[in-house]
Amino acid sequence: MDNIYLDTVRHSLAHVLAWAVCDVFSDVRLGIGPPVDNGFYYDFDLPHTITEADFAAIEARMNEIIRGDFQFIVKKITNYEEFFANQPYKLELIEELRAEGEEITAYELGDFVDLCAGPHVESTRELRNWGFKIGSIAGAYWRGDSGRQMLQRVYVHAFPSRKELKQYYQFLEEAKKRDHRVLGPALDLFFFDETAPGMPYWLPKGLKIYNLLLNFSRKVHEARGYHEMAGPQLNSGTLWETSGHWEHYRENMYIFEQENYALALKPMNCPNAIKAYARKNRSYRDLPLRFMDTSVLHRKEASGTFHGLLRVQSFRQDDSHNFITFEQISEEINEILDITDYLYGVFGLSSRAVLSTRPEEGFLGDIADWDKAEGELKQVLQARYGDDNFSVDEGGGAFYGPKIDIKVHDSLKREWQLATIQLDFQLAGKFGAEYTDSDGKRKTPVLIHRALFGSLERFIGVLIEHFAAKFPFWLSANQIGIVPVHKEHEAYAAGIKARLDAEGFRVNIDTSDGTMGNKIKSYRNELTPYIIILGDKEAAEGTISLRTRSGTQINNIPLESFIAACRGMEGEYSLELVEEL
Numbered sequence: 001m002d003n004i005y006l007d008t009v010r011h012s013l014a015h016v017l018a019w020a021v022c023d024v025f026s027d028v029r030l031g032i033g034p035p036v037d038n039g040f041y042y043d044f045d046l047p048h049t050i051t052e053a054d055f056a057a058i059e060a061r062m063n064e065i066i067r068g069d070f071q072f073i074v075k076k077i078t079n080y081e082e083f084f085a086n087q088p089y090k091l092e093l094i095e096e097l098r099a100e101g102e103e104i105t106a107y108e109l110g111d112f113v114d115l116c117a118g119p120h121v122e123s124t125r126e127l128r129n130w131g132f133k134i135g136s137i138a139g140a141y142w143r144g145d146s147g148r149q150m151l152q153r154v155y156v157h158a159f160p161s162r163k164e165l166k167q168y169y170q171f172l173e174e175a176k177k178r179d180h181r182v183l184g185p186a187l188d189l190f191f192f193d194e195t196a197p198g199m200p201y202w203l204p205k206g207l208k209i210y211n212l213l214l215n216f217s218r219k220v221h222e223a224r225g226y227h228e229m230a231g232p233q234l235n236s237g238t239l240w241e242t243s244g245h246w247e248h249y250r251e252n253m254y255i256f257e258q259e260n261y262a263l264a265l266k267p268m269n270c271p272n273a274i275k276a277y278a279r280k281n282r283s284y285r286d287l288p289l290r291f292m293d294t295s296v297l298h299r300k301e302a303s304g305t306f307h308g309l310l311r312v313q314s315f316r317q318d319d320s321h322n323f324i325t326f327e328q329i330s331e332e333i334n335e336i337l338d339i340t341d342y343l344y345g346v347f348g349l350s351s352r353a354v355l356s357t358r359p360e361e362g363f364l365g366d367i368a369d370w371d372k373a374e375g376e377l378k379q380v381l382q383a384r385y386g387d388d389n390f391s392v393d394e395g396g397g398a399f400y401g402p403k404i405d406i407k408v409h410d411s412l413k414r415e416w417q418l419a420t421i422q423l424d425f426q427l428a429g430k431f432g433a434e435y436t437d438s439d440g441k442r443k444t445p446v447l448i449h450r451a452l453f454g455s456l457e458r459f460i461g462v463l464i465e466h467f468a469a470k471f472p473f474w475l476s477a478n479q480i481g482i483v484p485v486h487k488e489h490e491a492y493a494a495g496i497k498a499r500l501d502a503e504g505f506r507v508n509i510d511t512s513d514g515t516m517g518n519k520i521k522s523y524r525n526e527l528t529p530y531i532i533i534l535g536d537k538e539a540a541e542g543t544i545s546l547r548t549r550s551g552t553q554i555n556n557i558p559l560e561s562f563i564a565a566c567r568g569m570e571g572e573y574s575l576e577l578v579e580e581l
Contacts, residue, residue, distance in 0.1 A: 003264045010118040010158050013132060014042050015060075020061035021046075024112070030114065031089050031142060031151050038168060039132070039158040043140055043151040045089070050152050055134040058154075071362060072120035077106050083113070089142060089479075126535045131165030132158040133484035140420040175412060176496070180464035183306035183336035189477075190309070198306045198313035200457060205477035212475055213456060214294060216573075217318040217343075226290045226320055231272025233296065237262035242430055243271045246263060252300045265298040270424075270449055274431045275322035276414060282435040284325055287445060288332055289338065292320040294456075303388055309461030316456045322448040325430065325437070326369070330376045332406070332448060333421065337461040338386060340406055340419050340452050346573045347409040347463065351419075352389050353381050356396035356403045362398050367423040373423055376401050402427040406452075410466040418459065422449040447470065470549060473529045473569040473577060479525035480566075482509040485516050485535035496559060501562055520547065529577055530562075548577055557581045 015034030022028045031043030044050070050058075052458050077083050084090040091198075093115060097104050107116045109455070115398055121127065133156065140153040159165045185191045189206030192199075200220040202210055218228065242247040245253065254265040267273065273291045282289070282413070287446070293315050301313050339351075344351050358370045381390040381404070397403055406419035417433055424447040434442045455460040463471070473479055482502060484493040490511050500507045508528075510519045516533070523531045537556060538544055544562060546554040565578040 006160075007035040007240045009121055009127065009130065009160075010040040012124075013127060013130070013156065013158050014040040014509075015072070015107065015109055015114055015116070015120070016062050016065050016127065017058070017154065018044075019109060020058050020068075020116060021066055021154070022112065023056050023061050023307055025050075028089055029085075029089060038134065038158045039135065041153050041155045041161055042449055043153050045142075045149060045151050046539070050137050052137075059132075059134060062132070065110065066124045068110065069123055069125045071123050072129070073108040074118065075106045075108050077104070077113075079102065081248075082116075084115065089117075099179055100526065105370075118312075119191065126525065129162075130158060130160060132156055133164035133165060136191070171412060175465070177413070178412070178468045180310075180461040180469075183464055184309070184461075185468045189464075189469075192308075197303055197312075198301055198311070200309060200312060200314070201419070206460075208477040209460065209471065209475060210456060211462065213453070214316070214318075214372070217453060218292075218294075220339060220343065221290075221292055221318070221320070223337065223450050225288075226292045228292045228294065230274070230295045231266065231269060231276070233294060235267055237264060239271050239275075240264055243427060244430070245271075254298050254300055262325075267297055267299045269293040269295070269297070269317075269319045269480045270321055270427060271431070273350075274428055274433050274447070277321075277323050277428070278431055278433040282323075282433075282445075284435055284437050287324050287435060288321055288328055289323045291322075292318070294318060303522075306463075309457040309464075312455070312457050315458070316429055317451040318453045318456070319451045322450065323433070323435075323445040324448065325435075325443075326372075326446055329423065329446060330380055333377060333380050334384070336421055336448070336452075337380070337404075340383075340421075344406075344408055347466070348575050349410060349466065349500070351406050352409045353385060354391050354393050354396075354405045354407065354425065355381060355564060356393040356398075356405065358397055358402065359395050359399060363397075366401070369425055370402065377402055377404060396529040397426075398422055398569075400424045404429075406463075411468075412465075414461050414465075417525070418454045418462070420450065420454065424445075424449060450540055470527050471529075472575050473566065473574055474572070476527075476529050477506065478508050478526065478528050479506045480508070480530045480532060481519075481526075481528045481534045482507065482510070482534065483516055484511065484522070489536075489539055491532045493532075493534050496534065496544060499559060500563070503566070505566055508581045534563075549580055550577070550579065552579045553581055 011034065014035070018030055018033055024046050027047055029045040031045065031126055033040060033042030080094050081091065084094070093487050105117055106113050107118060107120055135155045135157045138153045138155065139150050142151055157165060157168060159168060184206065187205065188198045189209065190202050190204050193201060237246060249267060253267050256263045258475040273293060276291055277289060296314060298314050301311065305311050322332060357374050363370065375546050401423035403420060403422040405417060409415055409418050428447045429444040433445060435445055437443050446487050482493050482497055483492045485496055493509055497509045520531055527549060529549050533545045533547060539558060543556040544559050545556055548564065561581050565581060568574065569578060
């Protein structure tokens with residue numbers, strides 16, 4: 001079933017929902033009802049506040065309408081003002097359509113008529129086998145404008161069969177169990193507080209994971225010719241005026257006044273990277289020159305957009321700005337994608353690429369340069385992934401150059417936007433950054449903006465949900481928990497811990513007065529990969545017994561065998577725990 005037909009059916013169901021709501025309640029003013037991923041929504045303005053208690057009545061009326069086998073009939077209405085006299089939102093849309101010279105159409109469904117361009121299914125008969133269920137209610141400003149009326153948005157999940165609807169709700173249950181906003185605080189990884197909206201507090205275990213990721217990224221990039229730098233957190237307004245952020249991004253920046261001049265916390269690293277580049281005379285022999293910067297960024301966001309670690313105001317990126325010649329575009333993009341594929345492969349994330357091309361209006365630079373760059377990027381993607389594993393977003397590029405976005409799929413097959421690789425023909429020139437080419441002429445380098453994990457905060461949020469917080473051994477904050485069975489086993493346990501500490505593993509030993517069962521339960525609740533249990537037999541034979549996170553029990557094994565297995569998991573960035581020794 002193709003996406004066009006899916007959208008057509010879901011939009012047709014949106015009309016059924018609107019009719020049902022008008023029948024169940026009175027004085028309903030209609031907004032809009034488009035299809036979305038996994039269903040559709042419709043916005044309503046009515047005096048009654050819709051709650052979950054109303055869902056059954058609305059769904060029952062929808063089923064009555066569907067069984068009625070009503071036709072979707074396009075209508076030409078000339079007296080729109082009279083016909084939609086009690087529908088102010090529809091009248092507003094009509095005025096805009098008239099101003100733009102667009103055709104105005106409406107669709108009749110039984111006694112219900114709605115302004116709509118279509119298309120729709122022929123009859124509600126086609127909707128009978130579909131599975132649908134009201135999912136939630138949310139507030140939504142009309143036209144997305146916070147100065148306009150708040151409407152009630154009814155979300156409905158809709159699938160071609162009831163079986164698929166049931167599977168989707170099973171997926172939602174699993175996703176709910178993995179919600180990083182619940183698991184993160186519960187496992188003492190991070191938390192949020194009203195004193196710092198949208199800015200996470202990283203707790204010791206969470207910060208350990210954060211630093212492991214950051215150091216892993218540094219190791220990978222350093223081996224590939226990247227140089228890490230750090231720019232100031234505060235820059236004067238003149239820097240942001242030159243870069244264009246003052247004009248185009250100022251409302252998202254934290255701005256301060258000092259001695260009659262403006263300063264701003266940096267929302268991006270690019271101007272500082274260009275400053276570092278431009279401080280010296282450069283030659284074509286110096287290029288590519290890759291400046292990585294992982295320092296903290298701040299971006300002011302509307303409070304309603306915060307979503308755990310996925311949308312924050314304070315974050316860090318595995319950010320880099322690569323200065324290259326025009327002729328190096330294809331090779332450099334290929335090398336960046338090599339790193340991207342490797343990084344995502346380490347975490348078991350599959351990915352696909354999206355190429356965004358020149359916008360129709362407002363772009364900077366020569367069309368010939370755009371065409372050549374887009375052509376090279378497309379060839380790179382075709383050669384790497386084939387035509388079926390990347391798509392083209394026509395006109396979706398930034399005003400300063402085309403870009404590649406990488407979308408990844410997690411263990412639940414959900415798609416996340418992470419990496420962005422952007423070509424920029426303009427910004428380096430604004431700061432006078434140049435190099436001497438082989439012909440002796442001064443030229444402006446092409447700048448590549450790229451972040452592969454993207455925001456570390458967002459990436460960790462994705463990983464928590466991808467792994468259900470059961471991180472691989474190498475990425476676990478606490479890798480090994482040790483449980484002495486009795487007090488007399490604590491000395492032996494201390495020796496085991498000292499040996500593991502010497503290997504650099506992250507080990508915790510529980511010598512509290514709790515029972516062995518409670519100690520094991522505590523480590524299991526913390527999702528510790530391995531629990532070492534030490535009693536009489538282990539102490540007498542100089543061995544250890546293990547319980548893995550999955551519950552597998554491995555008894556009386558040599559410590560060195562376990563150490564060798566742990567070294568292997570760390571060295572290979574293994575996703576799976578060794579379950580047999």
